[in-house]
Amino acid sequence: MTHALDRKAAVGGLVTSLEEISLKVHDKSSGRIARAIRRARELGPLKLLDLARRHGIKGSLQFALGNVRHIAADRFARRWDCRHGVNTSGSIQLSSLTIDSPNKAFGNECLCISPNTFDFVVESLPGDLSSYTFIDFGAGKSRTLLLASRFNFAKIAGVEFAKELVEYSKHNLRHFKAEWQRCHNLEILEADATEYIVPATPLVLFFYNPFKREVFVQVLNNILTSLDNTKRDCFIVYCSSSHNAIDWARSLILDSGRFEEIPTQPMPMFLDTVRAVRFGVFRAV
């Protein structure tokens, strides 16, 4: 196992321009309206009516509303990016990315968390975070790292295994501007989450639906080993949106016997997100 902090892949120069990368990656969020119109044209009015009849009024309305929410959330994400001089939005498919890991098949697409969702989750953490290192497992284009920099963490790091997303992240960490930023010690590491050894400091370990259970089990074991070696404050924050990953993640974390769950408020339905995120916050005991 390598210590990811030692890797040469930590923040360096841009290898490829972002324009080249953006031509290569498959972003499902762009062109959603055009795709819907094209599909409607292909089907024609009769088939469309037939589909609507089969799914019923409720099903059809839910489908339409889901698409509107996707488009709205994407617009919010892109506006946030513009305001802060970065590119963190999109719905990037892992199949179009360069990933040198046996765990590629277990990874979830890159989709950033919304600012309202993230701020709501952080409310469950201690008020003073100045001794904690924040780690995002599956950091994507580093939206979460940038959002975390609003709080006074000692250090913020992200682990991401897709080469192109790491390039976006390096660009984003360099160009990000926000008057509210409090932590400026940010780092992105190109590594598989299972190879990453957490630092021996107080920790906030963040997961936003990054990978399947098989990978999470290994990551959790590494965390437990590190806590065995150095006992310290540690929080795991687990968020899941489209999958019900929080259910199996909660069981695995609590069954370890090493964490207790902190009571949290149910997540409201924020306008800048497609659906309300389900989450749990766990404190090492």
Ligand SMILES: C[S@@+](CC[C@H](N)C(=O)[O-])C[C@H]1O[C@@H](n2cnc3c(N)ncnc32)[C@H](O)[C@@H]1O
């Ligand atoms: C849902 S996205 C999270 C995005 C990020 N937290 C943000 O807020 O923008 C999941 C990310 O996890 C990454 N990922 C999946 N499996 C991984 C693994 N084994 N090691 C490192 N990164 C992984 C994917 O490439 C993807 O970027």
